[in-house]
């Protein structure tokens with residue numbers, strides 16, 4: 001399993017993250033990025049191609065440094081300055097109220113403790129700042145949910161710890177962030193247990 005996780009999984013992840021079905025959702029979500037930006041769960045840097053032109057510089061964070069050469073090429077191609085921190089999102093090395101935009105795409109499924117990560121997101125966002133979100137998670141359909149529970153262990157083993165059963169929208173709402181816009185839908189041509197998405201943006205209230 002170690003061989004898979006360390007040598008094969010990064011390529012599987014990079015391939016999965018580049019699937020065309022994710023392109024339009026990434027474009028919609030990241031179009032709102034502005035000001036000082038932090039991306040949690042940078043992965044292989046697939047989002048770099050989708051930030052608006054005015055985002056010239058960003059902080060990024062991930063406990064894994066994946067496919068370093070490929071990611072360096074991607075950073076160079078993006079023309080953006082990327083400050084990468086090899087750290088988990090549960091404890092952010094940034095001051096309170098210091099970012100305009102936090103980005104989390106397909107990451108809350110994989111972190112150890114989503115409540116703690118969202119607590120940190122809340123802390124480092126400026127009042128009025130936004131979390132931009134694109135996540136898969138627990139379906140509201142009991143039949144789909146049963147399959148998600150059955151397959152969760154397999155998904156965790158094959159997907160680098162990724163879980164199928166996180167109630168993303170509820171977790172974000174419980175963090176104190178307030179949704180400005182949110183939609184939930186199944187990705188087309190993706191099995192329903194894997195493709196129930198929460199897409200949107202949530203704001204840290206002003207004062």
Ligand SMILES: C[S@@+](CC[C@H](N)C(=O)[O-])C[C@H]1O[C@@H](n2cnc3c(N)ncnc32)[C@H](O)[C@@H]1O
Nearest residue numbers: 017041042043046064088089105106110111112
């Ligand atoms: C499915 S990938 C998504 C990558 C990227 N966000 C994207 O949309 O292409 C999930 C990422 O979350 C990272 N991750 C896992 N645990 C984490 C944690 N505790 N804090 C931050 N990132 C974490 C993984 O290393 C992986 O790169």
